[in-house]
Amino acid sequence: MVQRETWATRTGFILAAVGSAVGLGNIWRFPFVTGEGGGAAFLLVYLLFVALVGFPAILAEFAVGRKTERNPVGALKEYGGNAWKYVGGIFIVTGFVILSYYSVVAGWFIRYFLEGFTDSYAGHLAGYEDAAAEAGEPETVMMFLDFATGLEAFVFHTIFMALTVGIVALGIRRGIETAVKLMVPAIIVLLIAIAVWAATLPAAGEAYSYYLSPDFGVVAANWTEILPAAAGQAFFTLSLGMGVMITYASYLGEDRNLAEDATLIIGFDTGIAFLTGLVVFPMIFAAGADPGTEGAGAIFFSLTEAFATIPGGRWLGLLFFGTVAIAALSSAISLLEVVTSYVIDEKGVDRWKAALGMGGVIYLLGAPVTYDMIFLDLLDLFADAILLVFGALMLAILVGWIAPQVAVNELEKGLGDLDGLGQAWIWAIRVPIILVLVVSLYLGVVEYVDFLTGPFAEWVDGNT
Template structure:
């Protein structure tokens, strides 16, 4: 077996992890979920979930990865708890599942870049999305997006993922800041800010049971938790850097980009009098495309917006593919490039139903949000908190200069507070999936 790769720099790890987190979850899913569940009401629950649940959970995944220095499945065996490998396997399966339909959405983004240049969606955004979101074109662009992801991962950790994310992540932030500044100049932007930032706490409490599972699922999705990605990325750290500092940086930057996406999308929508409260995986594409049709320099703004979405999608997708590639090359004497290509083909095949029918994509997404992600995160938390225990405590404190008081607070947060929060979220999600009048667990026919 060849020597295992590591990050060239600490900044490379941070940017790669931020790139994993800052993806379609922030720019596609976050505005879509925010609009679907009441604007600022969803934002409040999401922010609590990110910092109260997401930050302790990301540190738990980092602990496993860095201590074991192996992929998300084999790590449990190296830590002396081989019976827990199924937890890593579930994370790998979850990331694989998500990437299969994520790639389809990535293909949509490629098509919208071209459509922005032509102004193709300006006359009827709804019809345009309906025409390009499924069928032969959607399948072809799904293949193109997956090919791009495979190429980056095939180049390796230092020469592929690290170099790519060092360009991608700063580009995302700079372009999004520019778009947000542009949005602030639009007439009607203030109404968008009010919708996004002024919660109705009465409505929030009345709909809390519906909002919580999606807000927590969004936190997991946007931080790449429960997919094996953060375990895998942390396994390439070769020094005693502060996991707390790195994890906090990643969570803050990820949340900043998600909120920044709201400052871009909602002023655009309200400036054109477009109702943001639409549902379905194409909601943001249709709504934002409709806004671009009527604003000054709409083609240029649309091009820039969808370009940054593509960069974000790629930066996140490469982390999900790396989870599977890492497992294969850690355990078998095979090359990185052919492994990435073979897994990419498998993902392409699994994503075909989503490319042929958006109902399938919606079902894949709902199952990931409400079942796979919370179960996977819950098992990681139980392992780190109650099985690894003292080892996890010593690992999380390395390089921090912090005392045992901080470590014990984090450990008991993981053991009790965060576990209870995830259990509650999982129960609410199961009620929606299995116990509702029309269970979402039934796939479309």
């Protein structure tokens, strides 16, 4: 078996774990899931789920990863027995599928960033006035549809995957650790700078009220929608159920305090998500847009309109889209590392060959998304609503009920006077987390079946 690397520093491990969630879960997804959930009401429930569900779940992945020092397939095989390697395979497939379409979405951010150099966003939107009038859609929608599919979308998908493969091929220390030490601090500094600027917008007060003042009546009236959405976002934003945290923890070369590391990672990640809301919502309100807008292009619709209308919008747009592009790269390298580590560990392939080979296959899987966004929905729903949740549920069952003491012993290394935490943690895994995941999986399967028999079936009929 190929000799495995380890993190050079604890900081590198923590920043890599934080970086894995920043682009994928926070900047692109969090503000608009929050908008759809009613603003502050959703934020409150989400924060509760991060603390009560996310913390125990991330410790489960850390314990399994560090104990086995393997990728998700090898880790679950060693931890639970040969049959569990197939469950580990679900983590590999999940990361594989998510990165295939995420690379295309990241390409959109790069495209919007580069467009800011050639003209103002107002100038770009003016070029879509005739097409918008003919289609009966806003200029922002027509611009997004033009950018989202076609040859240029394919080219930017290619560029982004090439960057991701290059970093992962360099290895843990020279590639991933070096990259995240530069990217994650840069993301935080840029977001703080934009948040300070957004606070000066005339609509900032209204936006902050929407985002920070919860209406408990909204929670009471919509709890059946808010609770599963908040639980799903808590899991999604922490990169749980994708094999990322198992893989990253497998490179820990010493018995660190996993609870302390998990607290730092969750704190940074949640703080960045919260900060993103302070950036995005004032700009949405300044543009007069609906914070509950749905769809993959929602952030592009609202913020392009904002950057086209507010003073200094061109430069803010460059800064924002550039920040998100960096954040997207930090997420992408974590997903490719999950797949790459599997090939290195289980097949004995050299790192650069594994990264290039797996990156190439993922790149081809994502190509149809550049043809039609129906494939984005097809892949995203399958990964997010079914694969991710099912894999996480199986891990919770393994750790909580089948081999709990092994996980408790691994967690309690380095805890010192807090070694009693292990038993309380295992019961959190056994009951509330499993219940949340069972409900989420049921809702996800129902949603995916509805999509296959509805929008996707209609698309197939219209294209055959």
